[in-house]
Amino acid sequence: MGREKKSPGLKILWVWTIGTAAILVASVVRTRMHDMETMMNQEQAPPKQNQNDFHGSVEAFNVNAVDTTGAGDSFIGGFLSQIVDDQSVLEEEERLRIVLRFSNACEALCFLKDN
Numbered sequence: 001m002g003r004e005k006k007s008p009g010l011k012i013l014w015v016w017t018i019g020t021a022a023i024l025v026a027s028v029v030r031t032r033m034h035d036m037e038t039m040m041n042q043e044q045a046p047p048k049q050n051q052n053d054f055h056g057s058v059e060a061f062n063v064n065a066v067d068t069t070g071a072g073d074s075f076i077g078g079f080l081s082q083i084v085d086d087q088s089v090l091e092e093e094e095r096l097r098i099v100l101r102f103s104n105a106c107e108a109l110c111f112l113k114d115n
Contacts, residue, residue, distance in 0.1 A: 054093045058100040061108035071110045078106030 082089065082099040089095045 054096065058097055058104060060104050063108045063111050065111040067114045068111060071107045074110040075103045075107040078103040 079099060079102075082102055089099055
């Protein structure tokens, strides 16, 4: 059994395809390396002077959970719905605690029924 001879056009097409794939892979790798370098530089940067020193916790609701599916999504949705129009709530601890309590309520409601 002999090898079939391939036409020169097919060989050129294969070389072009492999070359294009190599260029795309190199481009993606370069982009990801740049992204990783940017992230590492941000981690090494000194913290912003304007950061708040909030700490502690917010009381959760005590519910009998039926299903936890979507609870985290409900929490984030509740949180974002409260800050979308007024991000200044993030600057005041008491207002932030109210928003977090609302988010906990959204999450707790999600626990109450089968999703």
